[in-house]
Amino acid sequence: MEKKDISRKVLSVIEEKHISPTPKWQFLLKAFLLWLSGAFSLLVGAAGFSVIIHLLRFNDWDAYRHINKNIFSFTLLTLPYFWILFLALFIFIVDYNFKHTKRGYKYRLPIVAAGSIFLSMFLGTAFYAAGVGRVIDFTLSDRLPFYNQFGNRRPMIWSEPENGRLAGMVSEIKTKEEFSLVDFQGQTWLVIAKDASVAPMISIEPDVMLRIIGGLTDDVSDNPVFQAKIILPAEHFGPRPRIDGLHCWESPLGCPKVNPMPDMYRDTIPERSMEKFR
Amino acid sequence: MPENSNIEEKSDEELVGLAIKDQAVFLHIMNRYQAKLLYYIKRISGLSNDEAEDVLQDVFIKIYQNLNDFDIDLKFSSWAYRITHNQVISNFRKIQARPQNAGIDLNDDSLRGLAADLDIEGKIDNSLLREKINKILNNLEYKYKEVLILKFFEEKDYKEISDILKKPMGTVASLMNRAKIKFREEMDRRDSLEIK
Numbered sequence: 001m002e003k004k005d006i007s008r009k010v011l012s013v014i015e016e017k018h019i020s021p022t023p024k025w026q027f028l029l030k031a032f033l034l035w036l037s038g039a040f041s042l043l044v045g046a047a048g049f050s051v052i053i054h055l056l057r058f059n060d061w062d063a064y065r066h067i068n069k070n071i072f073s074f075t076l077l078t079l080p081y082f083w084i085l086f087l088a089l090f091i092f093i094v095d096y097n098f099k100h101t102k103r104g105y106k107y108r109l110p111i112v113a114a115g116s117i118f119l120s121m122f123l124g125t126a127f128y129a130a131g132v133g134r135v136i137d138f139t140l141s142d143r144l145p146f147y148n149q150f151g152n153r154r155p156m157i158w159s160e161p162e163n164g165r166l167a168g169m170v171s172e173i174k175t176k177e178e179f180s181l182v183d184f185q186g187q188t189w190l191v192i193a194k195d196a197s198v199a200p201m202i203s204i205e206p207d208v209m210l211r212i213i214g215g216l217t218d219d220v221s222d223n224p225v226f227q228a229k230i231i232l233p234a235e236h237f238g239p240r241p242r243i244d245g246l247h248c249w250e251s252p253l254g255c256p257k258v259n260p261m262p263d264m265y266r267d268t269i270p271e272r273s274m275e276k277f278r
Numbered sequence: 279m280p281e282n283s284n285i286e287e288k289s290d291e292e293l294v295g296l297a298i299k300d301q302a303v304f305l306h307i308m309n310r311y312q313a314k315l316l317y318y319i320k321r322i323s324g325l326s327n328d329e330a331e332d333v334l335q336d337v338f339i340k341i342y343q344n345l346n347d348f349d350i351d352l353k354f355s356s357w358a359y360r361i362t363h364n365q366v367i368s369n370f371r372k373i374q375a376r377p378q379n380a381g382i383d384l385n386d387d388s389l390r391g392l393a394a395d396l397d398i399e400g401k402i403d404n405s406l407l408r409e410k411i412n413k414i415l416n417n418l419e420y421k422y423k424e425v426l427i428l429k430f431f432e433e434k435d436y437k438e439i440s441d442i443l444k445k446p447m448g449t450v451a452s453l454m455n456r457a458k459i460k461f462r463e464e465m466d467r468r469d470s471l472e473i474k
Contacts, residue, residue, distance in 0.1 A: 006331055007308035010338040014301055019339060021298050024346040102349055105444035
């Protein structure tokens, strides 16, 4: 008797309150949105991984001795922590979404996590090959204030002339042994390249990006003076330094004219093997 | 509404399909599960009969509202137990209470099954078996208590427990092992106290 009472009571509540089964499309939509946000998170995480590959590939492996004492501490210093955390966050979101799908609970978290890490890396590698990592890094460097303090810190690492590291864009060839360089803060430097070793693949001419290892000098000039010992190419540093707060293409003066390097200059700085810089 | 004789022969899964179109059919589903789910609620929550019936009503309404979400790859009973489990947890949260330590309704077969599995049949006097197991279960953490109740008193296999608790089978197996170890430890602790 009691058994029938509860069931009938529920049935009468259903009738009185006009309760009806939730339409199937609502459950399907919820499931679809869950999968969609999971897939989106996977793609975002993969994009983050492509930036990690990009930053690691163009890390200063050729000059690590001038940044840190050994390769281990250099690696720890220069790992792209922001992007690693970014990737971890989106892997967590993918895991969370997958675990909340209809059958997601059947799989153990380590398996789900390993699967999403593998997928993120696989897609991230494909994105990197397509140039996505470089574009993201460049765009954020250009558009996001302070990005270089946490995302790609290479410009910061190479903006320490007091520690012997300077990077920027050649703005003018002064003499056969001197040129002007604009650093990432927009500061113009006079670089003395006498007796400097120059990486074989670069030619020093306006608009070229360079990393320079050397030191400050007491020489007097309109601009601070940096004595170069080693000159290396500076690839994938993001946007070029701005002059007076403007990109060259935004400036009324336009971009620096790319002049061919004077032959005498080329003769002065002998091309040497990269091995000698290490 | 289809005829009663016809209805009784239908599987739970078939009844779900019919109940979506005709709410009167839902009465048959409720009749099939009312007693089982009421026992389950009382066993895992320790609520009184009246309180457990209130929870059961909410469970049935939830089941009815979610009929279209029923996954045909699951057994209907696993799905119904899952909703019941969630409703009991939700009820605890709502009243901000922990499971109460009321007596668990244990039948003799289930008791013997649990004692045999834990290899404790010889350790305790049969007349004290029910009381002792009751006290130990009530002292276990909720997650251990529930998994033991599902296995030994609701007689669910690992696959069903996995579907009810929404945990991987491997996790259920680990949970079950730990629950048995905790149960034995608690029993040994009580035995040593009795000897003193």
